Amino acid sequence: PDDFDKIQQHLYGRMKLVDVFLRQAPTIALADYRRPCSDQQLHQYGLDGWIVDLLDGPDEVLAMLCDNRMVHQNAYTLSDVSNAQADALRHRDSPITSYATATQTHRVMRRKEYGDQATSIRTEFLRPARLFTDAPVDRRHEEELNAKIRDAEHDLEELREAITSNTADFREHTRIKAAVDKEKKQIQDDKNRKQAEQATWAGLQPKLDEAEQKLETAYTQIRTHRESQREIAARGDTIAFQKGELILDYANSIDAVRTVHVQLFKAEIIRIEAQSDLEQLKLRNQEDIDALEECRQEHEAMTAAVAATLAEGRRLGELCAAVTGDGLTDVEDEVFAQMREWMPDTLETEIQSVQARLEMNTGGHMGIIKEYEDRVRAIDRARGKVGDLETTLATFEESIERVKSIWEPRLDALIVQISEAFAENFAQINCAGEVGVFKDEDFDQWAIQIRVKFRESEPLSLLDSHRQSGGERAVSTIFYLMALQTLARAPFRVVDEINQGMDPRNERLVHSRMVSIACGQEGGSQYFLITPKLLAGLEYHRDMKVHCIASGEFMPDSRGEGKVDFGVLARRALEVRARAEGRA
Known part of the structure; x- marks a missing residue:
């Protein structure tokens, strides 16, 4: 790229040339430019060879032609191509897209998206050669050109002699000019320096006044801020004290709420357990409830039967009384009157009471003694x-x-x-x-x-x-x-x-x-x-020993052995604090 820029500047800048065509040699070697097909396949299409094979020159120039003009892909033939060969070259499977005959150039254009039939050939006639031809040289024109060349060489020699004679004067004048320019530059630098110093001196007093005003304003703001800080600190102490009281009240309230919650949880657990026990008891007692219902029904039936039996007994008692007449004593009448009002369970209780009194009167129950002896042996x-x-x-x-x-x-x-x-x-x-x-x-x-x-x-x-x-x-x-x-x-x-x-x-x-x-x-x-x-x-x-561990994405750049110097950081912190205290 440097050589390309250099020659481009020379041709366009110094020589002022216009119609200059430059090409840069590619980085790919000539051997890497492959032909589309082999020479045997090329001959089958009726072609003799490739354009690059007709050229002779450095590999870099040939590689440039292959890169710019594709001469390694353009075929040629010195004879005409038959129609069959032209059809084969136009077929979509043909690797050749451009070839030349003795009088024409042919370029095959294919449109794959439109199928096999979308193929055309563009043909152009070759123009006659103008520069590289076989025509004889014009001797008269050649003599004129040689004469011009000799005159130009003579003029060039005279110019060289003049340059040689004027070189010493030119060097002397150049030395004098350099000394004058140097002195001029020194004077100009001295002038610029003094003007800058004068401008700086003239601007120092306004800057000083402005700096003093800013300093006084800063001191005033610092004093105001200090008063505000003291007020804020006092207000903060009051708020902290109030906050402490509120925290204590809150803590006491939390303890009370926690106690109530614990009691609530216990009561809820007891209720859940009671509910579960109730459900279990309901399930367990369902059979008893059913049996109780059956017994209740039987009791109602028996009660009705007892009432009927009592009615029948009263009827029979009245019939007996009518039959006996006055044959009962007063005691029997009293007993009979009481018995008329007794229910069956009352009669059963009275019978058991009479039997117990009879057993007591006859010496007690014999099973009690045996039970007593068994209990004595069990106790032993x-x-x-x-x-x-x-x-x-x-x-x-x-x-x-x-x-x-x-x-x-x-x-x-x-x-x-x-x-x-x-x-x-x-x-x-x-x-x-x-x-x-x-x-x-x-x-x-x-x-x-x-x-x-x-x-x-x-x-x-x-x-x-x-x-x-x-x-x-x-x-x-x-x-x-x-x-x-x-x-x-x-x-x-x-x-x-x-x-x-x-x-x-x-x-x-x-x-x-x-x-x-x-x-x-x-x-x-x-x-x-x-x-x-x-x-x-x-x-x-x-x-x-105190170890400070520093890590994270905002760490400073590593220096030296990759360690952060906390001593430097501490000194900087002390310097910042000292400057802040000095301003205060």
């Missing part, structure tokens, strides 16, 4: 079993106490050790705490109990979610885990976001205690504290 057997069970129970209790006497002192000693370490951790923050074991007759109910006290006016209370805040529970938990470190030796410990959810006071206390344990004489394990943030002004130790 039960007492024997109770004695055996008491003996077995005593044996089990003795075994339990023997095993318990082995591990319970060790457990107590272990809990005492943990409690001492736990109490020591709390003593470092001016609080109190202890660890104990809740013991019950059922070993499944044994549990570790932690009691803490964060204020002087309150006693030790059990650690739970009702008495202590979330931050206090977090402090107690981390101190309990620290107290366990003397029992569970490990090369390092990982503490993940333990300070999240703590208030600043508790976070400072826990951080200070962790530093004293990990970096002090009592430490024995390495601690890894993972947290997204830390408070300002925490206690640090020279044995501590």
Whole structure:
């Protein structure tokens, strides 16, 4: 491309030529331009060869002709083509699209979308040669051209002599001109510099006045902003206090609502269970209900039968009374009068009562004595079993106490050790705490109990979610885990976001205690504290190391070994703060 541009500039720019045709040699080699078919197939169509085979020249020039004029695809013949050969060349399967005869050129045009018949041949007659011909040279014209060439060479020689004679003067004048131009340039540069300095000096005072005005305006805005900040801070404190009161009220309301919801859930569960029990009882008692209905019907039938029987009995009694007349005594009349009003069940009850009085009068029922003796023997057997069970129970209790006497002192000693370490951790923050074991007759109910006290006016209370805040529970938990470190030796410990959810006071206390344990004489394990943030002004130790993890799509470009220099970032932050304080 550079050579092409250079020759194009020379021909069009310097020589001022117009009718110049330039072609650039392609990047494809001449051998890569393939013929459409072999020479044998070409001869079958009545053609002698390809146009490129008639040309002689460098490969680059021939490749350019193949690329621009397709001479490797244009065939030729020195004789005429028969009609059959022309039809074969026009057929859609023919690979040849252009060929030339001695007098004409033929180009085959095919339209595949219209079928096999959509084929035509465009024929043009060859024009006579004008430049490369076999005509003899005009000697007179040749002599005239040679004379012109000799005259031009003579003039050229004279011009060269004149140029040689004037070269020294030209060089001297060129040197003088260069010195004058250099001096002129220096004077012009000095002039421009002084004019620029004068313009700058003239514009400094307005700029200074404008800068001082802007500075004064900025100071005024800063003072106004500071007043606004103080007012906003005071208003923020008031709002925070009101927000705290609302939060407490909200928390109390949530506790009340939660209690009501728990009661509601319990009542709903009881209702659902009762409903389920009712459905089950309905299913179970359906047969009893059916039987009861049958009994009710039978009872009604029997009641009707009893009423009929009573009526019949009264009728017969009246008939008996009419028959006997006055043959009954007064007592019999009284009894007979009462019996007339008795129902069958009353009669049955009276019969059973009379039989019982008769049995009592005859010495009692003999089965009672036998029943008493059987019960005495059953009681004796039960007492024997109770004695055996008491003996077995005593044996089990003795075994339990023997095993318990082995591990319970060790457990107590272990809990005492943990409690001492736990109490020591709390003593470092001016609080109190202890660890104990809740013991019950059922070993499944044994549990570790932690009691803490964060204020002087309150006693030790059990650690739970009702008495202590979330931050206090977090402090107690981390101190309990620290107290366990003397029992569970490990090369390092990982503490993940333990300070999240703590208030600043508790976070400072826990951080200070962790530093004293990990970096002090009592430490024995390495601690890894993972947290997204830390408070300002925490206690640090020279044995501590802080790692800042930076990642994300907005990381700065890597420099050096690919590490971000946090020292540079810290210095920039301090510089920005210093400039801000200086302006204030």
